[in-house]
Amino acid sequence: MDADVQNIKKWVVFYPIYINSKKTLAEGRRINAAKACENPTCAEIYDCCNHLKLPCAIEREKAYPRDFMQIGRVRVLLKREDGTLCNPAVSSRKQLMNQVAELVPRHPGRTKKQEAAKKQEVASSSSAAGPSKSGKGGRKKR
Numbered sequence: 001m002d003a004d005v006q007n008i009k010k011w012v013v014f015y016p017i018y019i020n021s022k023k024t025l026a027e028g029r030r031i032n033a034a035k036a037c038e039n040p041t042c043a044e045i046y047d048c049c050n051h052l053k054l055p056c057a058i059e060r061e062k063a064y065p066r067d068f069m070q071i072g073r074v075r076v077l078l079k080r081e082d083g084t085l086c087n088p089a090v091s092s093r094k095q096l097m098n099q100v101a102e103l104v105p106r107h108p109g110r111t112k113k114q115e116a117a118k119k120q121e122v123a124s125s126s127s128a129a130g131p132s133k134s135g136k137g138g139r140k141k142r
Helices: 002-009 042-051 093-106 108-127
Strands: 012-014 056-064 067-076
Touching (some): 012 093, 042 056, 042 067, 042 093, 042 108, 093 108
Antiparallel strands (some): 056 067
């Protein structure tokens, strides 16, 4: 177990803030905001890394140093000890971040959440479709 933990310490660290479109560069985003996704989670990033056939591990107790309220990070192995790539399509951290940012919006858990949100939005808009009156109305007092 200790040898396994030592190997994980050499893996690449991936915080969800790195690909969060709601964060600024100063707050920790590392890719273009147009390519980033909205509020990714560690579990989604972990599933995307597994989809890319990369060895990875979630560290739920770790927090992002600049914003300690953002809890959780993912460790990813890009290169083996002999220097060969685990996945030839992903050769750097930037490529990993861009590919994961493309996959997270299509994550099965995220698409279910979006469908539920759309149903709630349609239900609330149809029930509140009464006539609306704008302006204050009434007379001004002197």
